[in-house]
Amino acid sequence: MTTQSAVNTWTGWTSGTVVRLPEVPEGATLAEAKGESRKVYEIDGRPGWLAKLYRQPLTAPEEDRLEALIALPSGMPETDVALLDRQTAWPVARIVDAGRTVGVVMARAPGKFFATIRKRFSGDSSGPEPLPLDWLIATNESIAKRGLRAPDAATRTRAGWELLRIGALFERHHVVYADWSYSNAFWDQDTGEVFVIDMDTCGIHRREWIESPGGEDPLFQDNSRPLTAYSDRYKVALLAVRCLTGHRDDPHAAYGRLDPSVRESGFGTELHRMLTATDPTDRPGLGELLTAFEVCHVPQRRRAADGSNVTGEVRVRGRASRGGGRVDEPREDAPGVEEPRGGERDDGGGAASAPPGAANVTGWVPLRGRARRSSGTPPAAGARPQEPIGDQPRETAPPRPDPRARPRPAPAPPPDWPPVSVTRPRAPARRWRLRRVAAPVAAGLVAAYLIAHHLLGWV
């Protein structure tokens, strides 16, 4: 089994949204008789792409759901597609045989989400294997024993942040994933980037109840009830807090292990609301939670929320983005901060927060023959996608952790600081305006004095 370099996991597939079984010849087998699949294999001659064959052909409603899922990114803003392209194995094509859908094509996780794990008893090491969140939601000692890099606070923060971004994206587009388990997301041990798999089982608006080992939702215990975005909110938040702390048992104990400054922040407040709500509709949206997370973990964003000035501006790959290159500082006034609502936040980049069709959605992805489902204006045939006016999708970086956790010299501004709204530094602007006003006023006063003194003889 070989690991795979990064591909665009949705836009990278160019062979149509329906393929016949003979068009996806079998390469190496990755799994057999696992879950709802009969077999998962690499498509021979198509590196980076997997075919997942179901145990049974899909029913007509299941087929419709999968078709809708495959088409969904066509109607998304470019920033959302960019996030899907990097962080999810989104379904790209149905595999049909004798008129029935028998499988689905999805991208394989890029190589950076694979790792070699040291086995303790035989002394062997595994081959490169996908690294599930299982091995982030553990103690650093336990992780290191397996020969993996023990994650630092920055890695944990990034993983938590990325899960929230992906969850918020799903929520914006009414995708209910539900299967937020330790094994359905991989992480990059060098950076904390996250990659979510098995997207083909998602529902739109709702999904049939499924077991969530370790992530049981106390408000959706009745397995006759379908799962909705309200359940996903809880599960994503739970997974995020577990990534941040490495604590996999009691959700409240995991919350208790957060740094006090995080617990007392707006993010901590929203998280607590999420974990303790007794009515699903009281759970905050993932967009809100994400915003609170970014405010908590990004100093500049926090200052903006506080109404204070920003301290600097860096250029990120030719685009303006704030960030002083500092690691986070403890937040003292979080409860007083008014958080923007989920759909109103300015992501500034990697995590486009506005819903499809919102005013700041200006970019579109190539359709590649897919059905567009949004009402936005499509580009002319053959035209290049418009450049969005707002911040662009980019290689992302996480919010940085509390510097007190691991003292380090002030780093240079990272090239890819998390998205924050772009605001001009206000203090220098005011000084500049004063200078512009003061000069003519002073000249006028001098001129008036000279006229009064010499011509009118008043003084």
Add this chain to the structure above:
Amino acid sequence: MTENPSPGTAFKRKALPAYLVLDTSGSMEPYEALLNKTLLSIYDTLYVSPQVSEFVHLSVLSFSTMPHLVTPMTDIEDLESLPSVSCSGLTNFGPMFDLLRERIESDLLMLRDAGAQVVRPVVFLLTDGIPTDEPDDAWLTDYQELRDPSWKPRPQFITYGFGQASEAVLKRISTAAAYLAEDASEEATAAALTGALTSMLNSLVASAKSRRLEIPQAVKGYRSVPLDDVEF
């Protein structure tokens, strides 16, 4: 609407106590090395699969003339090494059932004290022979005590027989599933042994995912023994 547990409410993680019971009588001697190698592989799999090891709590027992506790039901993080098993002696089932009951009683207490929500234990029994207990049916008394309906933690049994194993005995012991190797030759028995342990491991992995006992549907090289009184 379900009431949400408030912070501080005891969180209980589900736990499946699982026992691998290996026949290490003299007739298993040709497979001793294979047995030990496969044991390592099982523990390695648990070691690299936290989702499995947090649900499945495995203990290994062996039995021949007398039963032995090979590995206790310890957190895999605390296991420093694995003992190897050696094969010799008779195939006495009765003392093995006694030891199983004793272990289940103490292991369940340990898991409950650790805050786990314990589900019914499961025993995977691998044997290549017939009971050598004296008198012939003595082992049945011990078995019935282990499976006493009034004893709440009575375990489920999944059995794998190969070599000279008896279908009637497997059928008598099994409560969830029974498999008998199709070929009794020495070469086929080695493959059957590996197949049984792989089947057990797959069952544990699947059980960890669903948080309930997942019974193997089919095992390569085995035929399924129909059970009259399957009890779930």
